[in-house]
Amino acid sequence: MTAYHPLTEAEAVDIARSLDNLFSPGTELTCNEIGDGNLNLVFHVTEPATGKSVILKQALPYAKVVGESWPLSLDRARIESEALIVQGRLAPGLVPEVYLYNPDLALTVMEDLSDHTIMRKGLIERIVYPRFADDISTFLANTLFFTSDLGMNQQEKKLQLKSFINPDLCKITEDLIFCDPYRDADTNSFEESIRDEAEALWSDGALHLEVALLREKFLTSTEALLHGDLHTGSIFARPDSTKVIDPEFAYYGPMGFDIGAVIANLLLSFAAQEHWSGDEAARKEYRTFLTGAVQGVWSGFESKFRALWNEHGSDPMLQRAPGFQDLYMKRLLQDTAGFAGAKMVRRIVGLAHVADIDTIPDAAVRERTQRLALAIGKTLIKRGRQTESIEQIVDIAVSETAQ
Ligand code: SR1
Ligand code: MG
Structure with a gap:
């Protein structure tokens, strides 16, 4: 178990690397934190050699748009990953695929849609x-x-x-x-x-x-x-x-x-x-x-x-x-x-x-x-x-x- 903390880009790369069958073993991966919304961190991890990529979305324990004075439950990451799974079953092809949900880190790993x-x-x-x-x-x-x-x-x-x-x-x-x-x-x-x-x-x-x-x-x-x-x-x-x-x-x-x-x-x-x-x-x-x-x-x-x-x-x-x-x-x-x-x-x-x-x-x-x-x-x-x-x-x- 990893205690909750906001991830660094290097840690996001390590998590992405550990995913089964996604990236080639030992390959170089690059990462950018691209979250521009009001609440979360969003890491975009790419394998330059193949162009394969993945998104890691991590909830912060507060509303980013306001700051730590506005605490927010991390359980929203679970809710989001479960909702994506329900929606993917009911409306196939209209939501990103969820690859992994890590409750300790309030982290969802999902399909990268940056071709949209x-x-x-x-x-x-x-x-x-x-x-x-x-x-x-x-x-x-x-x-x-x-x-x-x-x-x-x-x-x-x-x-x-x-x-x-x-x-x-x-x-x-x-x-x-x-x-x-x-x-x-x-x-x-x-x-x-x-x-x-x-x-x-x-x-x-x-x-x-x-x-x-x-x-x-x-x-x-x-x-x-x-x-x-x-x-x-x-x-x-x-x-x-x-x-x-x-x-x-x-x-x-x-x-x-x-x-x-x-x-x-x-x-x-x-x-x-x-x-x-x-x-x-x-x-x-x-x-x-x-x-x-x-x-x-x-x-x-x-x-x-x-x-x-x-x-x-x-x-x-x-x-x-x-x-x-x-x-x-x-x-x-x-x-x-x-x-x-x-x-x-x-x-x-x-x-x-x-x-x-x-x-x-x-x-x-x-x-x-x-x-x-x-x-x-x-x-x-x-x-x-x-x-x-x-x-x-x-x-x-x-x-x-x-x-
Ligand atoms: C404090 S969050 C502000 C807004 O961002 C979200 O996208 C929702 O629309 C929320 O109301
Ligand atoms: Mg939003």
Whole structure:
């Protein structure tokens, strides 16, 4: 047993070298720590002679983005590795393969996906991902359906739920998404130029009611095993391939939170198109790709989820009660809209922003983008419970942009 300590690059190489059948014995290996996220160390180990490589991800006992004053459980590394294994079984080819989990070091060794690009970076470079909506809707439909009471043995589900109790990471979400942006919290982070917008969030009672309902759902619902942090920085993409990474926030929660996360991040990119150095037609074209992806994610998810339900659902009552499936899907769309809105708002005024918007160099354009993202997010939250179709969600983004 090795006592927990943050690994050095040399130690990461030694661990990689000890893996069976991966690297040639005695070969030279190089290593770089490449973690640019908020929480973990990520080592990229490569064998230059063959180009073979592997990723070692190690949890730190605190939130890297804040420092040691914000302690975090190392158990999230177990949760992440177990979630990747469940997701890999339910959505084959859409997550990295796990080679090893070491509980003492809170370390997961997994497939290197660096032939893909982090999707957020790709969206900033205005890359079109034609496979994305189809792949991510498959990921969502399969992982959410088969871990829910609709698609798995209901007694087994209760037992599985125990393994995914994730209090520290859920608390981050509860604070940073469903509380802090709506009060004058120390964790908030926004530019002075939009202080009026932030202060308006702190005193908007109608908005608070909707956020409270979303927060309650996040706190109490155990619909399915969620990824829990499905933004475009948790997705590796190529035009022909999509891979979901980083499920350390996984827990049993409301399905709409995962679907809403994907849609929110597409709409944050939509808002960021205010910054455009090319021509208007090209901007319009990229926005059309993004709104098409929003529609494709929901419609792909809905048709696949309903098909799985019709084929594999076995609950004696939920399966046959007339109209139940339609009501369930409508509620899910409404949850998706509300959660998407909350995910957008937090990225503008809360801790941990998105590069899509923060990297816009011109302060006036950045301010316009932030105001637009907030307007879309707030409207999604306020109209969430009235949403009847995915087109209404797209219409909100388009009409807020036109104002
Ligand atoms: C303190 S962690 C901040 C954010 O980073 C993660 O990716 C989650 O989105 C979390 O809310
Ligand atoms: Mg992450």
